[in-house]
Amino acid sequence: MISALESVTSEITGFETPIGEKEMSEWQLSQIRAAMERAASHSEAYARRFAGIDIASIDSPAALERIPFTYPQEIIDGADALICVPRRDISRVTSLPTSGSTGAPKRIYFTEKDLARTERLFELGMAPIIGRRGRRCVVMMSDAAPGSMASLLKSGVEKSGVPAAIYGGIRDFDDAARFLRDGDVIVGLPSQMIHLCRKHPTLRPESVLLSADYVPAPVPGALRKTWKCRVYTHYGMTESCFGCAVQCSEESAQHIRHDSLLIEIIDPETGRALPPGKEGEIVVTTFANEAMPLFRYRTGDVSSLVSGKCECGSALPRLGAVRGRLKNLIKAAGGSFSIESIDDVLYRNNELWRYDASLREDARGKILSITAYGGNRLKIDDIYNALSTILPREIAAEVAITDKPCRGGGKRRIIDRIEEAG
Structure with a gap:
């Protein structure tokens, strides 16, 4: 069965699955051009940024290099200048703590449509991870505030008919173990999941989705061996409206949210694009975000693009294992x-x-x-x-x-x- 993320992309684009890589690339470039036009007309900061660019000429992957990079510090210093909708249309603002002398937070803005798109992604994307119906999905990260990652995941999963609960980040591992039941599907931080697994090896979740941080190489295998469960990985960030890429099976590379964003891998020193299979910095263009689209945003995370056909039948580029953060x-x-x-x-x-x-x-x-x-x-x-x-x-x-x-x-x-x- 085709990846759930490709099903979402098909739903948005109207393309039949499996979607061809060339038609997907052309569609994404058209969406990026439209997003650039919209951003330039609604944001003075973007109008200045794109003033010297012929937007119509952004018609190939190579042409993307004409678009300047966006850096995290720009969001810290001036997130409000990047907003592309009226303030009344903003449904959620997420503030991310940052390091540095000022300690100023990084603020990311979303509209209701942005959040609904992610909720739909979670509804379909969690289906192969949950497996049999009737299992409870327990979110062991984030918080339950409206529009948070956990709340979107909970509502998305429940729309598919599966009960869900938000436990939040684990502070007490004995309490977390008492909260869980045999057969639960857990979404959690890798370091917290391995801690919980080794302290409470008799737990028997159905499956575990590791997200929101680096996945140490020994962790998936240790969880499978001790808990006798299936283990998947997800790569996401607040800047992409939480969802970004997820495995369709335990052995696959991570399928990308092609309907909402484009991922490039660049040499962090030169800024030049790297071919599939070469590791470099992940750069994301969130062309579907209404409130705050980001163009060629440098994440600081290290990975590679994977080409070729997946076992599910998808031929679109996928994201390899994320190897960590450059700043670390x-x-x-x-x-x-x-x-x-x-x-x-x-x-x-x-x-x-x-x-x-x-x-x-x-x-x-x-x-x-x-x-x-x-x-x-x-x-x-x-x-x-x-x-x-x-x-x-x-x-x-x-x-x-x-x-x-x-x-x-x-x-x-x-x-x-x-x-x-x-």
């Missing part, structure tokens, strides 16, 4: 490392539930400090040995194992004490 890379004279590379080696340890990481500097040099939480057989030497395979020689490791109660958290990152001190 910490460089040293002898190499580099990131929270993602640490995840990949530490989560191979079946006794590890979770860890916290910070980087500091003292008279001895730079030190990566790890506080690990886990089962009774978690050994400090195993943590040191795993870290030795990825850390540059000039970065020393300091590891502590604690048996204190471990509460949940948000997205994974290394706390940079050096930057804070500066």
